[in-house]
Amino acid sequence: MANIAVYPGSFDPITMGHVDLINRMARLYDEVIVLVAQSSQKNSLFTAEERKELILKTMGHLNNVRVDIFDGLTVEYMKKANARVIVRGLRAVVDFEYEMTMANINKKLAPNIETMLVFASPEYYYISSRGVKELAINGGSLKDLVPDVVIEAMAKKLKK
Numbered sequence: 001m002a003n004i005a006v007y008p009g010s011f012d013p014i015t016m017g018h019v020d021l022i023n024r025m026a027r028l029y030d031e032v033i034v035l036v037a038q039s040s041q042k043n044s045l046f047t048a049e050e051r052k053e054l055i056l057k058t059m060g061h062l063n064n065v066r067v068d069i070f071d072g073l074t075v076e077y078m079k080k081a082n083a084r085v086i087v088r089g090l091r092a093v094v095d096f097e098y099e100m101t102m103a104n105i106n107k108k109l110a111p112n113i114e115t116m117l118v119f120a121s122p123e124y125y126y127i128s129s130r131g132v133k134e135l136a137i138n139g140g141s142l143k144d145l146v147p148d149v150v151i152e153a154m155a156k157k158l159k160k
């Protein structure tokens, strides 16, 4: 059975922190599915479809990485995809409590599914989608924080 990891999140937009995590997981698992959460997009900058496109443009060269949009419980998606591992990133202690709660809820919903928490790489731990958006709105440079396609997409979006 293929070892599939699902990496769920908002990805609004994808940052170099996400890219690093996806690259690292693609080396460990047969397949990595980046799962774009539709429901948490209420005040998102990009639509789920746009976020998916930006991930595909950035990670499309890896043939074991797929991107999907889902509106619902991650564990339900995982059952359909035959996946048993949820991957989440840990940047700082503040992420820990939320991730532990989510992992426990998911364990209760689906005991056979495991959550793997992966430490952010030291060079990327401070990058967040929210921080990147604030920086962009205030005219700061996004170089090295997000892929080039995201810099272009954000410039276009913020001009509107």
Ligand code: ADP
Residues within 6 Å of the ligand: 008, 009, 010, 011, 012, 015, 016, 017, 018, 021, 040, 087, 088, 089, 090, 091, 095, 119, 120, 121, 124, 125, 126, 127, 128, 129
């Ligand atoms: P969510 O809104 O669900 O937290 P995000 O798109 O912000 O989604 O993040 C998705 C996942 O990626 C989360 O597990 C988050 O901790 C992780 N992540 C975000 N930024 C980084 C980073 N710089 N390095 C490593 N992991 C990260």
